[in-house]
Amino acid sequence: MAPLTTLANATVRYDSHEALAGVSLEIARAAITVVVGHNGSGKSTLLGILAGTTPLTSGSLEWHDFDASPGRIAYVPQHARLPEAFPMTVGAAVAMGRWAERARTGIRLRPRTRAHGRRSSDAEHVHEAIEQLGLGPLRGRLLGELSGGQRQRTLIAQGIAQDTELLLLDEPTAGVDAESSERIASCLAALAARGTTIVVASHDAEEISAADAIITLRDGRRTDEELTPSVGQRRTSSLG
Ligand SMILES: Nc1ncnc2c1ncn2[C@@H]1O[C@H](COP(=O)(O)OP(=O)(O)OP(=O)(O)O)[C@@H](O)[C@H]1O
Numbered sequence: 261m262a263p264l265t266t267l268a269n270a271t272v273r274y275d276s277h278e279a280l281a282g283v284s285l286e287i288a289r290a291a292i293t294v295v296v297g298h299n300g301s302g303k304s305t306l307l308g309i310l311a312g313t314t315p316l317t318s319g320s321l322e323w324h325d326f327d328a329s330p331g332r333i334a335y336v337p338q339h340a341r342l343p344e345a346f347p348m349t350v351g352a353a354v355a356m357g358r359w360a361e362r363a364r365t366g367i368r369l370r371p372r373t374r375a376h377g378r379r380s381s382d383a384e385h386v387h388e389a390i391e392q393l394g395l396g397p398l399r400g401r402l403l404g405e406l407s408g409g410q411r412q413r414t415l416i417a418q419g420i421a422q423d424t425e426l427l428l429l430d431e432p433t434a435g436v437d438a439e440s441s442e443r444i445a446s447c448l449a450a451l452a453a454r455g456t457t458i459v460v461a462s463h464d465a466e467e468i469s470a471a472d473a474i475i476t477l478r479d480g481r482r483t484d485e486e487l488t489p490s491v492g493q494r495r496t497s498s499l500g
Contacts, residue, residue: 262324264289264426264457265310270319272305272480279305281480282319287473292448292458294468297477303461304338306477307428310459311335326425331360334422338430338461340415344404350414351399355386357421389421392447394440409436416444426457433464445470 263286272280280302287293287310295303308314309321311333326332334357342353361382390399393413398406406414416432429448433441441464448458449470460467468474476484 261289263287264324264326266320266322266324267306267309268320268322270306270309270321271317272302272309272314273317278480280309280477283477283480283482284319285475285482287457287459289457290452290455291472292452292460292467292470293473293475294471295459295461295475295477296463296468300479301477302480303477304430305480306475307335307337307430307459307461310426311337311428328426331422332424333426333428334419334424335428336415336419336430336432338434342403342411342414344411346403348403349400350395350403350406350410350417351386351390353403353414354389354395354417354421355383357389357418358382358386360422385421385423389417392420392450393417394443409440412436413440413444416447420447420451425455426459427451428459430461431463432460433462433467441467 265287266284267286268284270280270283271278283302283306295306297303305314309316312328312330313335342348390396393416395410395413395417398410398414401410403411403414412432412435416429419427419429427448433444436444445467448460448467452458452472460471462468474484475482
């Protein structure tokens with residue numbers, strides 16, 4: 261299967277600092293690619309390039325049979341914030357994930373379609389994302405009343421609810437306990453099995469063991485060291 265995207269010789273410079281230096285890679289479709297590396301190695305910069313928020317200083321990014329226009333890529337940045345000062349519930353925050361799609365299609369979010377008594381597909385995506393992240397019991401809880409891990413799961417659910425072909429997650433399990441981390445990993449595996457292309461920046465062993473492909477960065481360059489013996493078993497691509 262053709263990759264979703266090809267990055268060739270990508271360099272990103274912030275003033276005089278080179279955050280990424282000539283990185284080339286392909287992202288496999290319907291697979292989990294985990295980007296690993298020490299602090300400052302360029303993981304977030306790489307995700308920013310894919311999200312379209314970080315411009316390349318040089319090099320190229322090519323999409324294959326994929327429309328990368330705004331709203332087509334779900335991106336959950338590191339330290340993303342939720343509007344905790346507003347009296348907003350978990351359910352409403354996850355539903356915000358549907359905004360881009362609604363803006364594009366003009367569909368209104370309704371809890372149920374009146375004609376058939378079935379959930380609209382919009383509400384269905386929200387419901388599914390909430391269930392997948394185990395947030396059902398917290399659906400009506402205010403954001404300001406969540407623990408850090410619950411808040412993080414809400415953000416991931418918001419990203420998943422977007423139902424995009426490409427999902428980018430920056431350190432999704434940072435500050436999350438082992439059980440939640442496992443839940444997130446299995447949720448991502450299920451999404452990839454259904455055809456979603458997922459790129460995760462992470463240090464977390466759960467995510468790394470769930471990876472189909474691993475990209476290792478050091479000081480803005482690809483090194484692709486083998487991290488754990490189990491990783492190779494699920495690896496579908498290691499492209500250089
Ligand atoms: N906006 C910016 N301006 C200047 N330098 C930046 C900027 N963003 C990132 N950098 C630098 O670029 C390098 C790569 O940063 P990046 O955030 O991509 O790394 P990272 O691997 O995601 O790190 P972490 O694990 O700490 O999140 C770092 O040295 C960082 O200080």
